[in-house]
Amino acid sequence: MNNPTLIAKSAGSLREAFGxxxxxxxxxxxKIVILDADLAGGTGCHHFLxxxxxxxxxxxxxxxxMISVSAGMASLGLIPFATTFAVFALRAFExxxxxxxxxxxxxxxxxxxxxxxxxxxxASAQCIEDLACFRSLPNFVVLSxxxxxxxxxxxxxxxxxxxxxxxxxxxxxxENITKPARKFVIGKGLVLNKGKKIxxxxxxxxxxxxxxxxxxxxxxxKISPTLIHMPTIKPIDxxxxxxxxKKHKVFITFxxxxxxxxxxxxxxxVLSENAPNxxxxxxxxxxxxxxxxxxELLKEYKIDGEALINQxxxxxK
Amino acid sequence: MNISKIKILKExxxxxxxxxxxxxxxxxxxxxxxxxSCIDLITYLYAYKFRIKKISYFNKINRNRLxxxxxxxxxxxxxxxxxxxxxxxxxxxxxxxxxxxxQGHTCRINTPWVEAxxxxxGQGFSFSIGQALTLKFLxxxxxxxxxxxxxxxxxxxxxxxxxxxxxxxLRNLVTILDYNKLQSDNFNKKIINIEPVxxxxxxxxxxxxxxxxHSFYEIDKSINKKFKxxxxxxIIAHTIKGKGVSFMExxxxxxxxxxxxxxxxxxSLKELDANNKLIEECKNYE
Numbered sequence: 001m002n003n004p005t006l007i008a009k010s011a012g013s014l015r016e017a018f019g020x021x022x023x024x025x026x027x028x029x030x031k032i033v034i035l036d037a038d039l040a041g042g043t044g045c046h047h048f049l050x051x052x053x054x055x056x057x058x059x060x061x062x063x064x065x066m067i068s069v070s071a072g073m074a075s076l077g078l079i080p081f082a083t084t085f086a087v088f089a090l091r092a093f094e095x096x097x098x099x100x101x102x103x104x105x106x107x108x109x110x111x112x113x114x115x116x117x118x119x120x121x122x123a124s125a126q127c128i129e130d131l132a133c134f135r136s137l138p139n140f141v142v143l144s145x146x147x148x149x150x151x152x153x154x155x156x157x158x159x160x161x162x163x164x165x166x167x168x169x170x171x172x173x174x175e176n177i178t179k180p181a182r183k184f185v186i187g188k189g190l191v192l193n194k195g196k197k198i199x200x201x202x203x204x205x206x207x208x209x210x211x212x213x214x215x216x217x218x219x220x221x222k223i224s225p226t227l228i229h230m231p232t233i234k235p236i237d238x239x240x241x242x243x244x245x246k247k248h249k250v251f252i253t254f255x256x257x258x259x260x261x262x263x264x265x266x267x268x269x270v271l272s273e274n275a276p277n278x279x280x281x282x283x284x285x286x287x288x289x290x291x292x293x294x295x296e297l298l299k300e301y302k303i304d305g306e307a308l309i310n311q312x313x314x315x316x317k
Numbered sequence: 318m319n320i321s322k323i324k325i326l327k328e329x330x331x332x333x334x335x336x337x338x339x340x341x342x343x344x345x346x347x348x349x350x351x352x353x354s355c356i357d358l359i360t361y362l363y364a365y366k367f368r369i370k371k372i373s374y375f376n377k378i379n380r381n382r383l384x385x386x387x388x389x390x391x392x393x394x395x396x397x398x399x400x401x402x403x404x405x406x407x408x409x410x411x412x413x414x415x416x417x418x419x420q421g422h423t424c425r426i427n428t429p430w431v432e433a434x435x436x437x438x439g440q441g442f443s444f445s446i447g448q449a450l451t452l453k454f455l456x457x458x459x460x461x462x463x464x465x466x467x468x469x470x471x472x473x474x475x476x477x478x479x480x481x482x483x484x485x486x487l488r489n490l491v492t493i494l495d496y497n498k499l500q501s502d503n504f505n506k507k508i509i510n511i512e513p514v515x516x517x518x519x520x521x522x523x524x525x526x527x528x529x530x531h532s533f534y535e536i537d538k539s540i541n542k543k544f545k546x547x548x549x550x551x552i553i554a555h556t557i558k559g560k561g562v563s564f565m566e567x568x569x570x571x572x573x574x575x576x577x578x579x580x581x582x583x584x585s586l587k588e589l590d591a592n593n594k595l596i597e598e599c600k601n602y603e
Contacts, residue, residue: 033454054454055454057450057485058484059481060477060480060481060484062474062477062478062480062481064439064443064473064474064477065443065446065474065477065478065481067443068439068440068441068442068443068444068446068447068474068478069443069444069446069447069450069478069481070447071433071444071447072433072443072444072445072446072447072448072449072450072451073447073448073450073451074447075425075432075433075444075447075448076378076448076451076452076455077451078451078454080447094437095437095440095443095474097437098434098435098436098437098440099433099434099440099443099444102424102434103424103425103426103433103434104426
């Protein structure tokens with residue numbers, strides 16, 4: 001009998017990109033260690049385990065302990081990357097608060113399985129609240145890169161950054177839309193398309209969906225909205241948002257996350273305080289997920305490319 | 318450990334008790350009961366085992382560490398260091414005041430003598446495991462001690478940590494249970510009984526010792542006990558909540574957070590044989 005095909009290890013996903021990136025970067029940065037809660041196969045950390053078994057700390061299915069342990073390790077100068085699924089990072093949220101955030105310790109929490117992209121495992125595993133929760137913790141930087149190229153650069157940057165970081169990876173495969181050599185700067189957005197009237201702000205894997213949708217719009221309708229990929233949810237690129245607000249009539253935020261507390265909220269906060277504009281928040285509208293393929297779910301919850309195209313068309317009517 | 322050394326430690330811990338209660342009195346809030354139960358353990362570690370003489374002790378990497386996981390007993394840490402003249406009495410007396418670094422629960426920021434920010438039970442224990450893992454990984458010397466409360470044993474995180482520390486064979490880890498049998502609202506037994514705690518911890522693959530947590534002789538013996546295995550060590554220290562002040566001893570109400578009256582602080586200080594200058598100071602405090 002052949003071994004079963006493990007879905008987790010399919011190439012091209014952000015979690016695999018994370019696993020490969022951290023393994024590469026750890027070759028030079030000897031302070032990097034990984035903490036895992038029995039999910040190395042699913043978070044991409046199996047790459048690291050294979051190469052650096054002594055720097056890989058298995059913590060078992062006990063995330064609360066793992067997060068405080070990682071803080072203890074950071075207090076003695078290591079750079080711990082504590083890895084799990086996003087929902088289980090939330091399980092240790094209060095540990096992240098006191099042991100990491102309140103003490104400003106150099107721990108990176110990297111979580112896969114964010115949003116409906118998690119797919120068939122269903123609602124319990126689909127974390128649609130992580131960006132909101134971690135955004136509320138002082139000292140935390142919150143990231144959601146969009147592709148494998150950006151993931152590598154982001155890992156490189158956060159390994160150097162002193163302080164707590166929460167970073168979302170992803171389960172499904174995603175194409176590269178950014179260049180491999182582009183340096184990742186925390187707090188900077190990336191203009192993927194310069195357009196008019198509408199400014200779309202997206203994060204994570206939604207950015208590649210949005211880019212495809214814009215290409216379609218250009219072809220079919222000769223409509224070209226601006227598209228900004230916002231890999232840093234906190235601190236958000238305030239300067240860029242204000243600049244764009246002056247040039248556009250309406251904003252659309254586009255994320256695989258609850259509409260409360262994530263990218264949509266972060267953009268709304270900056271604009272309403274500094275450069276008020278109309279904002280349409282596209283995200284999960286305070287609903288619970290369910291089983292299904294990622295594509296099917298994004299369609300049903302109206303955060304796929306088609307939903308974005310319809311939203312843009314509606315504005316033009 | 319000889320009698321003269323025990324006498325010195327007793328004097329130090331008595332002074333630390335006086336400073337703790339005074340700082341809680343001045344703060345107008347705090348948790349005296351649990352401070353008085355763990356203060357002999359802290360005095361032994363800081364004065365005799367770690368031999369801390371200056372603040373610079375805390376800058377070294379190869380050294381012993383203590384994490385107070387029951388963070389509400391923070392004054393015990395500050396006042397022991399003040400009794401050792403490592404910190405100044407006039408500074409630690411600003412406990413819980415705005416602009417003071419002496420926070421109500423131990424906080425790591427701007428305080429090299431605090432290893433971990435604690436106050437949410439269970440976390441300091443896990444933090445100590447992280448430090449012990451790191452020292453082992455980096456092949457550094459020193460042991461990591463933590464003091465945890467008996468009510469704290471009800472946190473699930475503690476049992477996660479107990480499993481992990483045994484799994485990773487952390488022989489450099491020592492956890493001391495300040496077993497005063499009382500928690501915030503009542504006796505452990507009336508909330509959730511943690512017994513049989515010795516059997517429980519033994520079954521988690523730790524070395525377990527049971528001592529009188531107010532006997533320096535027994536504390537010394539347990540801390541220096543050598544084991545021929547790689548297991549972490551758990552010391553069940555039977556203690557008395559409110560130890561040293563008769564009207565506080567074994568009384569659930571003295572857990573806190575509470576405000577001490579002038580009468581209460583003065584009779585506490587008299588019982589602890591504090592010098593008259595300190596008693597006068599309290600009398601004149603509005």
